[in-house]
Amino acid sequence: MRAIIVGGGIAGLATAWWLRRAGWETTVVEHRAERHGGLDPDATATGTIPGGYVIDFFGPGYDSIEAMGLRDRVHDHDLRLEGIQYRATNGRRTVRMGTDATRRLGGGRLVSLLRGDLELTLREALGSDADVRHGLSLTRVEQDPDGVTVELTDGTVERADLLVGADGTHSRVRELVFGPKERFRRYLGAHTAAFLFEDPEVADALGRELHMLEAPRVQAGVYRLTETTGATFLCHLAPDGSLPADPRARLREVYAGMGWYLPRLLAACPPRPFYDEVEQIVVPAWSRSRVVLVGDACQAVSLMAGQGASMAVAAAEVLGRELGAAGTSGARIGSALSRYEERVKPVIETKQAAGRRMARWFVPASTTRMLVRRQLLRLAATPLADRVARPFLASPKLAPDRQRA
Template identity: 30%
Template sequence: MKNKNILISGAGIAGVSLAFWLKKFGFQPTIIEISPKLREGGYAIDFMGAGYDVAEKMGILADLEKVDMDISKLAFVDENNREHGSMNYRKIKRLMNNRALTLLRSDLAKIMYKALDKDIEIIFGDTIHKIAQDDEKVSVTFRSGSSRSFDLLIGADGLHSKVRNLVFGNEAQFEKYYGYYTSSYTIENFPDEGKVFSMYNIPNKQAAIYSDGKGKTMAFLIFTSPEKLSYDYHDVDQQKKILKDQFTNAGWKCPELLSKMDSTTDFYFDSISQIKMVKWYKDRIALIGDACCCPSLLSGKGSTLAMVGAYMLAGELKQAKGDYKVAFEQYEHSLQPFIAKKQKAAQRFAKSFVPKTNFGIWLRNIAFKAMSIPLVSKLLLNPFKDRGLKLKEY
């Protein structure tokens, strides 16, 4: 086996998944993560399809089932919390043969992190500052000042990938912004809505809450913005101000949600964007997950596809006995067409993701009532079944 010593930038879903499979397949991964600890926060995800299959191969399904949000239904409510449309979520899961979960992104990350081999080196609180590569190695200088060499480097560092910026160029040339910003965070001492995922809309804005029955409530906020906003995505206070400006007068439970926002410990805020790249690798350096092919929140598949990409990249490296030239090309060739389809589906959904008029809100509520019809439910679930992607056995 060649090129066994591999640095992974990012300890998110993609990076931790990759480290798991690389170690299992005989490589020695090292993870570097800019955050001082495993990140918290992030939105709720529908966990099904090929990502579910990868989790089954990892042996973590039992642990994931324990943190399933167990949503009974999605309910669309007005400012007085009266229901105007709903979807039975448990019925949807049954239509997926119960191979479906609803998870907080942070819960998924924690469980995969615990599944890692204990001798995998993980460096928290540092990041890559410089990268140089030649025919023999990849040399990296960390922000802390230390330097090390690895056989390969994999960027698994998300939408705002540092590896991508250093190796492939500025983010702007790859990002496709879809006109939305999203935020999520957890609060305490909020009225328990039971197992209902309640969603409230006014034109161009959506707020949603879900209570876990244990004293915690998850808040999810989305708003439209025709142009990208100018802000520092490391500046949380600035992001909170943007959110407050958008939702202070939005009605429903928004004032209460905003008043508790400053006490949260897992605040998340970002644009809803896709990353589109023709090439996912350059010599000894490759990208996975959102770093190279972010499908965005619109797809509902970001985390699961990151796990699929990690499994396939590690598997191709194993199959090629560490020959990265063969493995990187095969990984890209196998996954890229499928990712392109998922990105196109998300693009189509972008136009109606958050209704922009009161008529649009009414129409969306009517559409969800139709979800009670089995045939309609099956048709709408087809995009989540990941047909056309077959996971190889490595």
């Protein structure tokens, strides 16, 4: 059995790992160039972030990482953030929350790392003999009852039993097989951006804390990565939704009123920072004959819900196990894909609903709402924190795996 997986990100690499374990031959097609970890010196020099941004990784995906034997390797990348400091635009600290309670509640089963370091761990686990092709995408897909034929951007034509679209929210596989993105996108009214900076003085001042500057409609997170480098994570309301032609100019305009270290960091912003819409993806059926979607391509919950990467890793496990259980019979692929969707989708729908509820609190639109949030955060910074954090850390369970049951 052979699968072509488009997208060598978190969902794609995890799916390849589980399918190879089940005896499938896999080819991963990734349109970015190959890269080497979150703190690649070239990336620091240009300000781009192959590592992306920091993610808190816990819940179902953490269980999967453990099942893959990668727990320790993922923890090797833990940034060990010790707290979050909220600050007014002039830099004055308004709230401080330690991460101890969160980590304690999660039973230590939580790690904060660069998204790219999770990806790198999965890539290493896949093995150097795995067929992973960089700098390529997909131009054509044709299905027939026995399989799928695809054409890649270098003109290569490949035949497989299954095509997996693990190519994120802007999925090309989804566009070619399921329809245009507009049909599946639920925009949450905000844009997000991230970039790296090299500034030993700022890095030193940050310590091991995440610093969140807040003002109505805008929010800027800053944290240290190493003794000389740091990263920003920005989120602002953007009701009209259209992505700017010049993201750096847009960031400088939107965050112009913020003080503290932000003007200095915006001055160092690279021309093409990571910049995207905050959105969810809702696809009514996740597979169509011999094509299936996994990860953000069909189930993006958005950064407002959190756990998108965790859900992508967990979904990849379910997909891999169901296909593995189907054996080498092509006829059973369809029912394996249905079971995968039945097990994962209810959890995604619950998380997406939570993300939509969270949207108006994540970046408050008014001063009043921001002050209310500040009070709620202060409450969360008290011994009551356990009670406040527990529902957030509650790990939704996927429908049981028949093989383990």
